[in-house]
Amino acid sequence: MQTNLQFPNLDTARLTLNTLTIDDNDGLFSIFSDQAVVKFYNIEAFTSKQQSLDLIDFFNQRFKQQEGIRWAIRLKETGELIGTCGFNSFNSKMHNAVIGYEFASDHWGKGYATEALNAIIALVYSDNSPFGELYRIQADTMLGNNASESVLKKLGFKQEGIRRASGFWKNQYHDLTCFGLLKPEFTPR
Numbered sequence: 001m002q003t004n005l006q007f008p009n010l011d012t013a014r015l016t017l018n019t020l021t022i023d024d025n026d027g028l029f030s031i032f033s034d035q036a037v038v039k040f041y042n043i044e045a046f047t048s049k050q051q052s053l054d055l056i057d058f059f060n061q062r063f064k065q066q067e068g069i070r071w072a073i074r075l076k077e078t079g080e081l082i083g084t085c086g087f088n089s090f091n092s093k094m095h096n097a098v099i100g101y102e103f104a105s106d107h108w109g110k111g112y113a114t115e116a117l118n119a120i121i122a123l124v125y126s127d128n129s130p131f132g133e134l135y136r137i138q139a140d141t142m143l144g145n146n147a148s149e150s151v152l153k154k155l156g157f158k159q160e161g162i163r164r165a166s167g168f169w170k171n172q173y174h175d176l177t178c179f180g181l182l183k184p185e186f187t188p189r
C-alpha cells in the first residue's frame with residue numbers, strides 16, 4: 001500500500017462507498033445483530049452497541065495500519081448504511097488479498113453486493129491501484145452460503161476446492177469453500 005494513503009471513496013450507479021464513522025454505529029449494530037447476517041460467520045449476533053463500535057474502530061485501525069480496508073456501503077438516494085465490504089488482509093509480498101462483505105437482510109436480492117464488490121475489485125485491479133500490485137483475490141464461504149457463492153460466481157470467481165475443517169467456531173469445525181479471482185480473469189461489469 002502507499003504510505004499516508006487517503007481513504008478511497010467510490011461511487012457506483014446506486015451506491016456510495018466510503019469510510020465508516022461512529023455515526024454508523026446504529027446502522028452497523030442493526031446489520032450485525034441480525035441472526036440471518038451472521039449465520040455463516042465466525043461470530044455470534046451482536047447484542048450490544050459497544051460491539052459494533054469496537055468493530056468500526058477495528059476496521060479503521062486496520063486501514064491505518066495498512067493491513068486491510070472496509071468500506072461503508074450507502075444508498076445514494078437516502079444515505080442509508082446497507083452493508084460493508086472490503087479486503088480483510090493484503091499480502092503485498094504474494095500480491096493477494098482476501099475479500100469480505102455483508103449486507104442488511106432487508107436489502108438482499110437487489111444486486112447491491114454484486115455492484116459494490118465489482119467496484120472494489122475494479123479499483124484494486126486497476127493500473128493505478130492505491131494498494132500496489134495484486135494478482136489474486138480469495139474468498140472463503142461456508143458450505144450452504146449459496147447467495148454468497150452466487151455473487152462470487154457472477155463476478156468471475158472460480159471455485160477452487162474445499163478446505164476441510166479449516167475453520168473452528170460456534171464449537172464446531174467448518175469446511176470452507178475456497179474461491180479465487182485472478183486479475184486477468186476479471187472483467188468489470
Ligand SMILES: CC(C)(COP(=O)(O)OP(=O)(O)OC[C@H]1O[C@@H](n2cnc3c(N)ncnc32)[C@H](O)[C@@H]1OP(=O)(O)O)[C@@H](O)C(=O)NCCC(=O)NCCS
Nearest residue numbers: 037101102103108109110111112113114141146147148150
Ligand atoms: C451474500 C450476500 C452479501 C449477498 O448480497 P445481495 O446484495 O443479496 O447479493 P446480490 O443481490 O448482488 O446477488 C445475490 C445472488 O444470490 C442469489 N441467491 C440469493 N439467495 C440464494 C440462495 N439461497 N441460493 C442460491 N442463490 C441465491 C440471488 O438470486 C442473486 O443471484 P442472481 O442475481 O443471479 O439472481 C448477502 O446475502 C449477505 O449479506 N449475507 C450474509 C453475510 C455473508 O454471508 N457474507 C459473505 C460471507 S462469505
